[in-house]
Each structure stands twice: as structure tokens, then as C-alpha cells.
Amino acid sequence: xxxxxxxxxxxxxxxxxxxxxxxxxxxxxxxxxxxxxxxxxxxxxxxxxxxxxxxxxxxxxxxxxxxxxxxxxxxxxxxxxxxxxxxxxxxxxxxxxxxxxxxxxxxxxxxxxxxxxxxxxxxxxxxxxxxxxxxxxxxxxxxxxxxxxxxxxxxxxxxxxxxxxxxxxxxxxxxxxxxxxxxxxxxxxxxxxxxxxxxxxxxxxxxxxxxxxxxxxxxxxxxxxxxxxxxxxxxxxxxxxxxxxxxxxxxxxxxxxxxxxxxxxxxxxxxxxxxxxxx
Numbered sequence: 001x002x003x004x005x006x007x008x009x010x011x012x013x014x015x016x017x018x019x020x021x022x023x024x025x026x027x028x029x030x031x032x033x034x035x036x037x038x039x040x041x042x043x044x045x046x047x048x049x050x051x052x053x054x055x056x057x058x059x060x061x062x063x064x065x066x067x068x069x070x071x072x073x074x075x076x077x078x079x080x081x082x083x084x085x086x087x088x089x090x091x092x093x094x095x096x097x098x099x100x101x102x103x104x105x106x107x108x109x110x111x112x113x114x115x116x117x118x119x120x121x122x123x124x125x126x127x128x129x130x131x132x133x134x135x136x137x138x139x140x141x142x143x144x145x146x147x148x149x150x151x152x153x154x155x156x157x158x159x160x161x162x163x164x165x166x167x168x169x170x171x172x173x174x175x176x177x178x179x180x181x182x183x184x185x186x187x188x189x190x191x192x193x194x195x196x197x198x199x200x201x202x203x204x205x206x207x208x209x210x211x212x213x214x215x216x217x218x219x220x221x222x223x224x225x226x227x228x229x230x231x232x233x234x235x236x237x238x239x240x241x242x243x244x245x246x247x248x249x250x251x252x253x254x255x256x257x258x259x260x261x262x263x264x265x266x267x268x269x270x271x272x273x274x275x276x277x278x279x
Contacts, residue, residue, distance in 0.1 A: 003027050003067035005075065008034065017045040019079055025055060025068045032059040037072055040085060042167045043160040048076030048084045048278070053095075066098055077278050083156075085275045096272060104274035106253045107154045111267040112204065113247045119237040126230040131184040131196065136177055139184070139196060143215055144169055150252050155275070172200060172214060183238055187218070187227050194222040197231040199238050202248060204270075210246035211239030228258075232265055 005023040012020045020038035024031045033055035040047040050072045055064045076084050086104060088095045122128070131139065144165040151161035173179050182200040186193045195218035202212035213235050218227045239247045249267065251258050 003032075003064050003071070005035065005068065005071045006031075014041075016041065019045070021075075023072075023075070025053075025064060027059065027064065032056050032064060033068065035068055035072055037075055039076075039079065039081065042164045043156070044163050046080060046082045046157075047160060048073075048079065048081035050076075050084060050086050053086075061094075065095070066102065069098065069102060073278060081278055083275055083277050085273065087271045087273045090269045090272055099272075099274050102276070104276045105155075106272055106274045107151075108250055108252045108273045109259075109269045110204075110271040110273070111249050111251060111262055112210070112270050113236075113262075113265065113267040115236055115240055115245050115247055117240075119240040120233045122233055122237070123226060123230050126227070127188040128185050128197075128230070128234055129188060131177060131186050133177060135186070135193070136184070140169065140173070140176075143198075143217075146217070147215070154252065154254075155277075168214075172202075181242075185231070185234060187231055189222060189225075189227075194219050194225075195227050195231060197234055199235050201242075201244070204246070204248050209244075210248050211235070211242060211244040213247065213249040216249075228261055229265070232261065 004026050006026050008022045008024045010021075018039045018041050020036065022034060022036045025033035025035060033053070035053040036051045038049045038051065039045045040049050050069060053065060053068060053072070055068070073084055086099055088099055090096075090109075147168065148158070148161040148165040151164055152158055156164070173182060177184060179200070182198070185197045187195045187197070196216070197213070198215040200212055200214055201209055204210050213232070216228065216231050216235075218231070236247055249262065251262065
């Protein structure tokens with residue numbers, strides 16, 4: 001039997017070169033599932049995304065998903081993509097195994113915590129305050145550069161990584177410190193900034209919003225003093241005071257100290273985000 005993809009809708013195109021299309025997964029012309037393919041505007045048209053790949057229950061465990069993923073990669077190559085991304089729920093063990101077998105490498109993961117009704121107290125002696133406008137410009141330039149470098153270190157071409165960084169700040173900080181629902185705080189030691197926390201809200205799943213940690217950083221010289229934990233507790237307080245019951249974040253693969261901190265605070269992984277080059 002032959003597994004193929006059949007277009008289920010017209011090709012959708014945007015002025016900046018983006019594309020998307022839903023395909024039926026078929027076995028000898030019989031529909032057995034579906035997949036949505038697109039380019040990622042956050043990285044540019046050269047980065048493809050395989051999304052919502054599913055095979056109906058009666059046809060699972062027969063290699064249909066693997067063949068559909070390979071066929072999806074071929075479509076994305078035809079669109080001019082040089083890499084492909086996938087995000088897999090952490091409890092979808094078969095899909096995670098398939099991704100590893102096809103050569104996908106984890107780049108990052110999404111994590112979520114269900115928040116207690118009572119906001120946590122900050123550690124004694126920790127001083128935090130809102131970021132000032134005078135600090136914002138220098139911080140934004142540094143934050144963009146650091147975010148882009150994290151992607152570059154994980155194999156993303158420099159141009160795509162910088163596009164991603166610019167898109168994130170344009171999307172989530174359109175009015176700088178005045179962006180509704182956004183807060184940027186500074187942790188202070190001996191009167192000088194020792195780290196920062198950027199929080200806001202995000203749509204974790206369609207129609208489901210939650211508080212979100214967009215960025216957290218502690219100056220290298222100040223690490224190991226508990227400031228990262230203090231800033232995460234501050235993020236929980238901000239979320240609860242805004243009426244949110246969940247707090248999400250994104251962490252890069254290989255950042256073991258951060259992952260351990262988040263897990264110790266009760267965060268759980270929800271999505272594993274992986275990618276591979278298309279040769």
C-alpha cells in the first residue's frame with residue numbers, strides 16, 4: 001500500500017512569501033489522516049513546519065505517520081525550505097520516537113505550572129523593581145542579541161535567528177514598556193541591576209490563555225545566589241495577581257540549570273520542539 005499526501009485546500013500564500021496548506025494523508029487514495037504544512041514567519045520562508053500530523057486510529061502503528069512525515073518534508077523542500085520544525089506533546093511517546101528516528105534534534109521545550117491560589121512570598125532581602133525607560137533601550141538590544149544567539153548556537157542560520165528575535169519583540173513588545181499586559185522587572189543587588197524578568201500573557205493552546213515568562217536572565221557574576229528562583233517566584237505573583245492560574249515558559253535544550261530550576265518549582269514539560277536540516 002502507498003501512503004501519499006493529497007491537498008485538502010488551496011495553497012495559502014502571504015505577501016512576504018509565506019505558505020501554508022492542509023493535506024489529507026491517504027493510503028491508495030483512501031483518507032487516513034491529515035497534516036498541516038507551513039513556513040514559519042518568525043524564522044522566514046526558508047523554515048518549514050509540520051503541524052497537526054495525525055493518523056486515524058485504525059491505521060496507526062503501520063508506519064503511515066513516518067511516511068507522511070517524509071512526504072511532508074518533500075513538500076517543504078519544494079517550497080524552498082532548508083529546515084523543518086516539529087512540536088510534539090511530551091506524552092506522545094510514539095511521535096517522539098518517530099521524530100528521533102527521522103533525525104530531528106530537540107531545540108527547546110515548553111513548560112507549564114498550575115499555580116497555587118496563594119501567591120508565593122519572595123525570599124527575604126531580595127529587592128525587585130520595574131524596569132525604567134532609561135534602562136529599556138540597552139536591555140532590548142541585549143535581549144534581542146542574546147535570544148538570536150541562543151538559536152544560532154542550536155544550528156539556526158544567523159539571518160533566520162535575528163529575524164526570529166526581531167519578530168518576537170515586535171509581536172510581544174509593540175509599545176515597549178507601555179505594552180498592555182506586559183511587565184519587565186529588575187532584581188537589584190547593592191543598588192545595581194543583577195538580572196531581569198519579562199512577563200506577559202500568551203495563547204498556550206487555541207482559545208486558552210495563560211501568564212508567560214518571555215525572558216529571564218541573571219548576570220553571570222550574580223548567578224548561584226538565588227536570584228533566578230526569586231524572579232520565577234515574582235513571575236508567579238504577577239500571574240496570580242492578574243487572575244491567571246497557569247504560568248508557561250520556553251526553555252532551550254541544553255540549559256540544564258534552568259530546566260532543573262523550573263522542575264524544582266513544579267513546572268512540567270508540555271511540548272518538545274525539534275528540527276532538522278532538509279538536504
